[in-house]
Amino acid sequence: MSGPEALERLSAHLTGELGRSPHTVRGYLSDLRSLLTHLDEHGHDLDDLDVPVVRSWLSRARESGAGRSTIARRVAAVRALTRFLHREGVLAVDPGPRLAVPAQHRTLPTVLDEEQARSAFSGPEPETPVELRRGxxxxxxxxxxxxxxxxxxxxxxxxxxxRDTVRVLGKGDKERTVPVGGPALDAVDAWITGGRSALLGPRSGDALFLGARGGRLGVRQAREDVHAHLRAAGVDGAPHGLRHSAATHLLNGGADLRSVQEFLGHASPRSTQIYTHVSVDRLRSAYQQAHPRA
Known part of the structure; x- marks a missing residue:
C-alpha cells in the first residue's frame, strides 16, 4: 500500500467508521503527510514504521520549535495510522501504544467573575435584528x-x-440535553420574534440563528457577535470564556463535578477538573485577603 493510498483510506476510516470531525481528520492528514516525507527522505516504506523512526520524526519537529500540543497531536495522528495499518496487515505489530504522549501544560481558563457576568447582560435593550441575535x-x-x-x-x-432544555449535538456526534435558564430563553424568544423573521431567506430552514444572508449562522460570525456584545458591555471576554465561566460559576454555586461534566459534554472527568482548580485558586486568593492568620 502506497503512502497516499494509506492516507486516503485512513481518511475514509476516520470519517466514516470512527466519526472523527473534519477538523480532526484534516489535522491528522497534514501531520501524516509530513511523516511520509520523512520516511521518503530516509529511504523507508510504510512497513518500516516503528518507534525509532517515529521518534526521529518527532525530534525534528521539536528542533523546529513545535510545542507540546503539536507533538501530542502528531503522536495521536501516528497512532491512528499505525492502528489502521496493523488492522490492514501492513504492519505486523502496532508500535503506536509505545509512543509516549508529552504531558500537557494546562493553563487555567479565563473566566468572568459574577459581577462581570452581570454587566455583560445589563446593557441597553437590543433593537436591531443583529443586536437581538448577539444578545x-x-x-x-x-x-x-x-x-x-x-x-x-x-x-x-x-x-x-x-422542560426548558436544549438538545445539543456535541463532539463525536454525542447528543446531550442541557437546561436553559429563563433570561436566556427570553433572549432567544426576543430574537425569534423580532430578529430572525427579518433575516429569513431560502436557506434558513429550521436553523435557530441566522446570518446576514439568511443562512445558518457561521462560527466566525457567532464569535464576532460575542466579542461585539461584550465590548459594548465593557467586559473583556471571549466565546469560550463564557463556557469556562458557566462551568466555574456552577461549581462555585455548589454543583458537583459529575453534573458539570455532563453539562459540558466532556467525555472524561479529567477535562472538567481544571474548573475545580479555578475555584480553588479563587478560594485561596479570598483566604489570603480575608483570613487574619493567612
Missing part, C-alpha cells in the same frame, strides 16, 4: 456552557420549552 447568542452560551459550533448547529426544534 441571544451570549445569553445562551453562558446559560448552557455549550460550544460555539454547537450553538450554530442548533435548530428551533432543539429547544424544548416544556
Amino acid at each position: 441571544a447568542v451570549v445569553e445562551l452560551l453562558y446559560a448552557t456552557g455549550i460550544r460555539v459550533a454547537e450553538l450554530c448547529a442548533l435548530d428551533r426544534s432543539d429547544l424544548d420549552r416544556t
Whole structure:
C-alpha cells in the first residue's frame, strides 16, 4: 500500500467508521503527510514504521520549535495510522501504544467573575435584528456552557420549552440535553420574534440563528457577535470564556463535578477538573485577603 493510498483510506476510516470531525481528520492528514516525507527522505516504506523512526520524526519537529500540543497531536495522528495499518496487515505489530504522549501544560481558563457576568447582560435593550441575535447568542452560551459550533448547529426544534432544555449535538456526534435558564430563553424568544423573521431567506430552514444572508449562522460570525456584545458591555471576554465561566460559576454555586461534566459534554472527568482548580485558586486568593492568620 502506497503512502497516499494509506492516507486516503485512513481518511475514509476516520470519517466514516470512527466519526472523527473534519477538523480532526484534516489535522491528522497534514501531520501524516509530513511523516511520509520523512520516511521518503530516509529511504523507508510504510512497513518500516516503528518507534525509532517515529521518534526521529518527532525530534525534528521539536528542533523546529513545535510545542507540546503539536507533538501530542502528531503522536495521536501516528497512532491512528499505525492502528489502521496493523488492522490492514501492513504492519505486523502496532508500535503506536509505545509512543509516549508529552504531558500537557494546562493553563487555567479565563473566566468572568459574577459581577462581570452581570454587566455583560445589563446593557441597553437590543433593537436591531443583529443586536437581538448577539444578545441571544451570549445569553445562551453562558446559560448552557455549550460550544460555539454547537450553538450554530442548533435548530428551533432543539429547544424544548416544556422542560426548558436544549438538545445539543456535541463532539463525536454525542447528543446531550442541557437546561436553559429563563433570561436566556427570553433572549432567544426576543430574537425569534423580532430578529430572525427579518433575516429569513431560502436557506434558513429550521436553523435557530441566522446570518446576514439568511443562512445558518457561521462560527466566525457567532464569535464576532460575542466579542461585539461584550465590548459594548465593557467586559473583556471571549466565546469560550463564557463556557469556562458557566462551568466555574456552577461549581462555585455548589454543583458537583459529575453534573458539570455532563453539562459540558466532556467525555472524561479529567477535562472538567481544571474548573475545580479555578475555584480553588479563587478560594485561596479570598483566604489570603480575608483570613487574619493567612
